[in-house]
Amino acid sequence: MSQEFLSAVFGWMAVLNVAVLLFTTLMMLLLQDQIADIHGRIFQMERPDVKRAYFRYLANYKVLTLIFCIVPWLALQLA
Numbered sequence: 001m002s003q004e005f006l007s008a009v010f011g012w013m014a015v016l017n018v019a020v021l022l023f024t025t026l027m028m029l030l031l032q033d034q035i036a037d038i039h040g041r042i043f044q045m046e047r048p049d050v051k052r053a054y055f056r057y058l059a060n061y062k063v064l065t066l067i068f069c070i071v072p073w074l075a076l077q078l079a
Helices: 004-028 032-043 045-077
Strands: none
Touching: 004 032, 004 045, 032 045
């Protein structure tokens, strides 16, 4: 595999993951109460616990996207 191919793969992977992260964040901000009620009933959790779980999910997704998509793409761009 060439460096250009890997750079393209990591670049598109980063774009797609950032798009998913932005969409998820937007939906959680706009529909926070409705989603929290549904997930609270499904998983038998209180609303503050559901919101904490949302924050943890978004934080973990952001860190994983940064580590596994954006950093390799940047490394390939600098090489």
